[in-house]
Every structure is written in C-alpha cells, then in structure tokens.
Amino acid sequence: MRYEAPETLDAAVGLLAGESGQVKVLAGGTDVLVQIHADMIDLDLIVDIKKIPEMREIVEEDGAWRFGAAVTGKEMMDNAAFNKAWPGVMDGVRLIGSVQVRGRATVGGNLCNASPAADGVPPMIAARAVAIIVGPNGRREIPVEDVAIAPGKTSLEPGEIVVSFQLPKRAPNSGDAYLRFTPRTEMDIAVVGCGINLTLDDKGICTDARVSLGAVAARALLVDEAAKALIGTPVAAAALENLAAAASAACKPIDDKRGTIEYRTEVAGVLAQRAAAIALERAKS
C-alpha cells in the first residue's frame, strides 16, 4: 500500500483520479484502518488529506458555519461557538465511537464511509448541510443527503473528495437535536438515529422543520412527511403523534445483528418524538 499525504486539493484529486488500483481517502482512519485490519479492503494507495488546509478549518462567515471534512470530532467539540449554533449536529458528533475515536474521526469520513447508521449524518441532513466537493471536473455542491447512496457507496465520481460542509445561517428561534438508540450507553452502532431541526415563529408555531432518520434504510433518510407533521403546529401532543407515525412509516430497515425491522420501526417513532422535544426546548431558549 502506497501512502501519500498531499498538501493541496489539486494534488489530492490528481492522486485519486490517477489511481487505477484500489484507493481510499484517509481522514481520521477510524473506519478505514478497521477495514484494512479485517481484510475487507486491499489498498494500492491511501491518500492522507489531513495536510490540506481547507479541509481542516472551522470558520463562521456572517452567521453561517463552514467546516472542513477532515476536522476531527474533538476539534468540533472544543469549538464553543459552533456547539452553541448547532447543538444537534454536535449531539451526533459526540456519539461517534469513544473519546479516543473522536480524537481522530471526522464528519467527512463519517459521511463518506456511508454506513446507514452513521451518527454525524442525520443531524447534518436536518441542518440542511451542503457538501462541497472537488474533483477532476472542478467544484460542486450537493445536499448532504445525496452523498451516501447505499451501504459503503457514495455518489462521488472517481477522483472526487468532499472538502467541506456548509451550514446555512440560523433563523431565530431554531433548535436541532439528534438522538439514537443503542443497547449500551456508549460504544454501539446506532440501531436507530433521528435528527430534527426546527424553527418557530414568535408565537411558538413551527414554521420550518427537517427530520432525518438513520439506520432504518440503505442510507439516512430525509422524511418530508415527518416534517409536515410538525410544520404549522406548536409541536405538542397531537403533532408528536403524527410525527411518530410518519417516522415509523418511512422506515425501510433490515433485520441484522443490531436490530430487527419491527424494533427499528417502533423505536424510530419514539426517538423522533424525543428528539423533537429537545429541539423544541432549544428553539425556545
């Protein structure tokens, strides 16, 4: 396995596009090294992108945040201002692995590894995050929900890298939250995950909402019906009932060693309600 650590995006793209064998990007390595160890992949080239400045910065411009795809979970946790702006995204980041894993793991890697259960993804979808991608054909932007397409597969073309994530400016009275269900308190892959982002008007009525579910389909879902259950309501009991039903209805899970179809479908509704309650709290405070 050849190891390269380019210092510019162009160099990285050139390496990725030019490799005929098996190649992967190395960000935090907390998924890739596990895959190498398990003999799941046999790489000819690994491209370490941690020396590329644009991929490592967290900046706020005019209330809108942009952070590089190779910023670590710990670096995000240490950024007080970002935590204040996007607590729901941070709920997700805080649940990736362990303290040790978060010392290396990145939202970029979490997304591009394309596990349907990735904790960083549903709250980013709910936040309306946009992935900024650079490749041989230049730069483009797509909503985060369009990056992963199936377990282990992204929509990226050969040679493309996710460079950073752009989050929109927060409307006032907004709040987001992410909850997941795991059998233990920590260290498990999510059985179900739910990210909710909502905005209230000054009468406490929800004017905007996004609901995303993880681990219940081939990729994280953006559930419009669930959002509709909240919009126009004070997010009280009746809306929460509808929210749960819509969340459960959207599930297309599988039976595997982490959960059954029945269980995931049921708990998706429960988590949606609980996440909505937290997002509501945050929107009001």
Add this chain to the structure above:
Amino acid sequence: MAKQYVTTTVNGDLTELLCDSTQTLLDVLRDELGMTGTKEGCGTGDCGACSVTLDGVLVCSCLVLGIEANGKSVETIEGMAKGEELHPLQQKFIDHIALQCGICTPGLLIAARSLLEENSDPTESEIRYWLAGNLCRCTGYHKIVEAVQAAAIEMRGN
C-alpha cells in the same frame, strides 16, 4: 513495498524507525520499538487498551498508521511516571485496587489522565462516559472510578 522512514517523538525521546505502510502506531510501538506497555485487545478501536496520546490528543493507537506519527509526539504509559515518582493516577489505581489482571490498565491510565487534563473536577457520570472507550472485564469499573475521583482531588490540591 519498501519500508517507510518515520521520525517521531515518543515520551519526549526523538525516535527513528522503519515500518510498513500498513503497520499501525500500535504495531510500531510494540513490535518495532519494543514498547509493550500499550496493549492490543481488539485491533479495531473498540476496547481502548491501546490508548496513547498523539500531540496531546487521546487516541487508539490501533487506529493510527505508524506513518501518521511522523513529526508528531506520542505519549505512552511508559512515559507516565517521572523517574521513580508515579503519576497520582497510577498511585491511586494501586491504592484503590483499580486493577486486577492489569491488561486494561495502561490504556485506562492514559485515558484518565486526558480526562483530568481537560476536566479537573469530573462528576461520576463524566468519568464513566469519558472512560466508556476503555473496556475492563475484571473490576466492574467501580474502583477505577473511585481511583480517578481520588486522583482528581489530589491533583486539584484539595
């Protein structure tokens, strides 16, 4: 594939070594440098027995390539005591019987030290959640938590 030349600082000592590109930092520490204090429990980042700090950040060394340590500073359990003087955490682990078989202990000590560097007065819950990445099968964690609490008190100078 030719070996990679790596220069890294380990416990303050400038260290040069050769390693394969697929060797992890854990492999390098144990097999190339003979520093067996850092343990392999799983090789996949699920047990924390291989915990070290890399440029001051707590990580699983099985999830870092040896090459990635190039130009960086690694702290392992071998560097925790200062000469004859054990770190307060090491002493409290002994005093409170926070170890039995001891295989998880190096990783736990490194993780606990990181915790107290970041939060000098952690609650029981904060200790438990911070150490969730370090599996122990012998102690049930009870005396480990007590030892960390005791070390925190001593290190705050109370």
Add this chain to the structure above:
Amino acid sequence: MGRAPSPFATKIPYEKKDLKIVGSNPTDRGDAVDKVTGRARYASDITLPGQLIGRVLRSPHARANILSIDMSAAEALPGVKSVVTCDDFPDMAVEHAASGELMVNFRDVTRNMMARENVLYDGHPVAAVAATSDAIARAALKLIKVEYEVLPHVIDVVEAMQPDAPVLHDDQFTKGVEPKPEKPSNIAARLESKLGDIEKGFAEAEIIIEREFNTKPVHQGYIEPQASVANYTEGGLAEVWTGTQGHFVFRAQIAKLLQMDMSKVKVVPAELGGGFGGKNNVYLEPLAIMLSKKGKRPVKMVMDRDEVFRATGPTSGTNVKVKMGCTKDGRITAAQAELNYQSGAYAGSSLPLATITVFTRYDLENVSVVGHDVTTNRPKVAAYRAPGAPMVAFGVETVIDEMARECGMDPIDFRLKNAAKEGTQTHFGPKLGPIGYIQTLERAQANAHMKEKLGPNQGRGVATGFWFTLGAETSATVNIGEDGTATLIFGTVDVTGGSRSAFAMIVAEELGIPFEKVRTMSGDTSALGFNFMTAGSRGTAAGSMAAVTATRKAIARMCEIAARKWEVETDEVVWEDGHARPAGANVGDFAPMSVAELAKEASWFGGTIAGHAEINVAQGGPGFGTHVVDVEVDRRTGAVKVLRYTLVQDAGKAIYPEFIEGQFQGGAVQGIGTALNEEYIYNDKGVLENAGFLDYRIPVASDVPFINTEIVEVPNPDHPYGVRGIGEVPIIPPLPAIANAIFDAVGVRMRDHPMSPPKVLKALKDQMIADASSQGTAAE
C-alpha cells in the same frame, strides 16, 4: 464431583486466632507497580530473538468434511519457515482428564486444536504457518488451498436434540441411556440426580410453577487475546511461555498431544490478562511448539480478537425447564429441572456442574434433575466463571420469585424459610458443612439498599447463588534467605493479581515476620510439584493451603536448628511471634532466635531452610451470595438501566478484603453484561456475526453504577484461616436478579436470554395484548 473424596486429601482445621496481617489490605501488592507502568509482561509482550510469527488458518464453514489441504504454495512463499496440519500431530484415542472445572477428552482436544477429518465450527483450525513476519504469515494463509464438502449444520441446542438434526459425530451414542441407543446422536450424555420422591413432593404442593428458559452462549470476554511463545530446542526440549490458568495441566496436555515426555516440556505462565475459565484449555501452544520444531526457531502466536470469539470457548447455550412446588405458606416440597446444555463441537459441557448447583441453596427433600450434554456446530465450550450456574439460576431464582409472590411472601423471607444450612442433604451426595447462606440473606435484607424508594417503571429484584471451592493438587515452596526474608514459590496461577498478595500475607502471618519481608514468585513447571488449574474458585483457597503447609515445614526446620543449637529435643522448641523459643522455662534459658538469626546458622546445623508442600487439598467449603438490584425500564424502547446494585457474599475469611470487593464487583458486572446484552449471534450459515467487541457487547463504564458489597465471614472449617473460594459466586445471581427486577418494574417475566431491549419491548407488547384480550385469565 462423582468420585468419593480421597481419605488422603489435606484438610487443615480452622484455627480461630488473632491475626496481625491476614484480613488487612497490604500497601505493596507485588504486581501493581509493574502493571501501572506498563512493565508487567503478558504472553504477547514476550519476544525471543529470531522468533517467527505463527498464524492459524480457520474454517469458514460451520460444518464440512475436509477433502484435501494443499500447503505447497504457502510453504513456497519466501519468509515461510514451517507449516503444520493435522498430519503433524498424532491421532488420540478416547481418554478423559480434568482441565479446570470441565473434563476434556484427548481424542477431541487434538481435533479442536487442529481439525482432522472434518471441521465442526466457524473458526475451527485447519492449518498453521510460521513466517519471518506477521504480514508474510497472513499472506501465506491466503495461499493454502482447502477443499471442503460443506454439510448441514445445527446450532441451537433444542434443534440439535431433535431426531432429524444433522449429527456431528457418527460414533457418538448417548451415554446414560439404557439400553444403548442404536443410532448416533448429538446428545452425548444424559445425567440424572435424584433425592427423595419427586412425585410425592408435587402431590404435597399447593402451588406448582413450571417454566422454560433459553440462554445464548456468552464469552468470558477477557481483554487479553490468547498468546503463546514457544521454543523447541535442538536437544528436544519444548519451552513455552503462555497465558494460562494452569501451566501444569497445559504441560500434561501438550506432552500428550505431541507425544513427548512431560519432563521435556516446560510451561512458563506469563502474567495473565484475564481468564475467567477461558484460558483453561490449550489452543495455540502445541501448534507453536510444532512450528518451532519444524522451523528450528522460536515461534510467537497471538490470536486476533475475532479468533478469540470464533475459536476459543464460550459457554453453553441452554434450554432449561424448571418445575417447583410449594405449600401456600412457602415451604418448597418438590424441585425438578431438565437441563439441556450444548457443549459445542465436542462433548463435555458444564452440565455436571449445573446439575450440582441448580437447587443447592435450598433445603429440599424431593429433587429430580435430568440433563443432556449436546454437541452443536459451535466452538467447544470452555468454563466461564461458575460454568453452568447462571443459566440454571436464571430458571430457579425466577421461579422462586414467582412462588414467593404467590405465597404473598417477601422474596428473601421465602428463601430464608427454605434456606440450605449446615447439615442440609444435597441431591448430589454430600451434606453441607457450616455455610453462610442465611447470613447473606439476612445482611441483604438489612442493607440500606432496601430502604431506597422506587419510582415509576423501577423495580427491585433479588437472587442468590452457590458455588463450591475446589481443592485438588497444589504445590508450593517457601525458601528462607540468609537475611531472614522469605520467598514463596507458588504454582496456582494468580489470575487476578491479588492471590500472590494473599499468599504473602499468610506466609508472613505464619512466620510472624512483616509482610514486606515476604516475596512471592510464580514458579514454572520445572520449579514445583503439580498444581491444578486455577479454577473452581480454588486459587487463593487451595494455594494458601499449600503455602501454609510449606511454611509450617520451614518453621519445623527452623525449630530443629534451634533445638540442635540449644541441644534440646525438637518438641521442646516452639514457634511464636516470629521466633523459635524454648517451649517452657524448664527447657532452659535460651534467648529466642529470629528467622534471620536461624538462617545465619542454618548451614552448620544441617542445611539451609526451606519448606515445600505437594498436597491434594480436600474440596473446600462452598460460598453463597445474595444480590439485590434496582432497575428502571424504558417502556417505549425496552432499555433496562441498572440503578443500584448490592451484593453480600460469604468469603469464609477475607484475607485481602478490598481485593475481594473488587472481585465481587467484577463478577457482578460480568453477570449484568450476560443479563442485558451479551450473546453469540450466528447467521443461517452458522457463521458468527459478532466476533468483536463492537457487537459482542460487554458492559462499559457508563452502563453500570457503583456495586455495593458486603463480606460475610463464616469460616471454612477445613482451612486454617477459614478461607472459602469467592471468585465465581458473584456472576451467578445477576441474571435472575435483573429478571426479577424487571418483573417488579413493569410486570413482565423474561425467560429468554439476553434481556436485550427488543426482547423486553416485545414482552411488554405481548403483555399489553394479553391483558387487553384476556378477561379473567390471570396474566402472570
């Protein structure tokens, strides 16, 4: 178990006396500083110059015939220095031996170590290679060509017992059935144990409860994978450093498997990173030795984590049926159980032990236990801390809980009413001696835990456990140095890190010298007489018997030196307070002599001072424990949170009390893990799906609260300090205690292990449906 105890076994009666050192907590444990600085050497930390790295090729199939193995490409790979298959190991005839708490059959041990005709589980070793690097060894495995004929497999114990199940061994006919069956079966053996008249017992019962329970296999979960470093010398000696709970047993097994003289095999126990019974069996050692012999270099072999889960020894999965009867005022009149235990690919599960422990907390007249040992396509089971007991406790302790409630009695009061005590006749033979069961119940009842208030969806459960203390062959040597310090060479592997301190405390107590003047050292197989496995909670109990015996011999030698010096008879010299003294004023006015003074003069008076013991320790007094747990159940997800945990256990005599607390806590948390989330998950091809710590979910620090412990001391009458084994009891009650707590919290009875959130949620839903649709039929 099964054979009457030997009249020559060693018992040293309990001596009640004031103790200076035993019962305190030493400041210098001997192992702790090395462990906290990373200097302690576990097997995988050992490196020999010129060593090769060995790796094992394992079956990807749950069951298959091996048609051919072609090693040629692997052997030709540059860097590969030796390879082995079953052809390098002699076939073994049927022959049984004890290996810890379970028996082994050498015909099966060799096959489990390296498959011969067929593979019987995912992970079964098929071949091994040794190469100059780990990378080359792994590459070599990929070049080995094995032709398999895949066969139908069976995993579940109940399925394996069915007449149409695929049969693993066509030469296995159920033992214990008359007449001998004509067709081979997966049921290797049928056991029976009876007391009194079970029919009469049920006829007398006013309440009868009959329930069925199923448990999945769980793994010991030690954080250190198996590792061995072997060196076969040109002179034909095999030395191996390995992680083991019993190096002498390993030596015997290795010698047999390799057809070598035992005197030519040396096994050195490395510091052990957790065993819990799982390191009672050889896996890598014979392979490493043979690879070293053929490669003419030392060979180091370390298992990956997934190999540990796939190919070492988890527990049995079980199906247990319990039927018990009692009177309305709470007196048990009948106790019956059917235990179906899978042994994995080869016969020999913990069924005999389960049979002994199933009801042994209660004073019963009418008992009937029937058990089946069943082979299935899983790895051969190994012992796991009280092997076999948690599964039967799951059944019996929850049925007891139901009976108590039916009688309107508090669960502890119900147990007190039926408690085993001194003189109770067990159903498997012996009468119980003095025991502390009742004391643990009473102390649990009086504990402050019971006063804590429970909120909505919170509940409290109680359960109790029993385990015996093995004795067996134990050998030790005490050497007195010229400076008056003592060294104990011990051979009962110190699996916890605390036994060596306990031994040192006892030697110091016996000699009457400060604890700091005693050092312990682990002796390899060349240094001592035979020591049995550290298993059956015998580590400190039996090890200390040998330490006492050896020390008393050293003391006798020191008294002899004094007698020679004073020119008196040896029986005129006594040992008191660390000194040899004249037995009385009439003997003479001689100044007492300290250990150091005696050591200085020893050579003149005949030779240096040592004492050694090679004894067979009689089985010791059993231990009992009572556990109380509070849980909270999330009704919408089925998640169970442990809020509070208290346990009380009889240690006989706590030599090192704070260490014992730690063992109680560790065992309880293993039990909590078993109860809530640990299980082996296989796919429909019989391949293990969760062979790692990510999906084999042992408790993490945030999953459990502080575990409150209380030690009760009812001295073991056959041990000079009253010590009972304590290591295994703590893991038994958590599973049923949590099941009982879940019922108390939300009214559902869990009988299917583990009690993971999906199962609890389903039970809650089924309960709701049953409540809604039933009119008048009592739910539980």
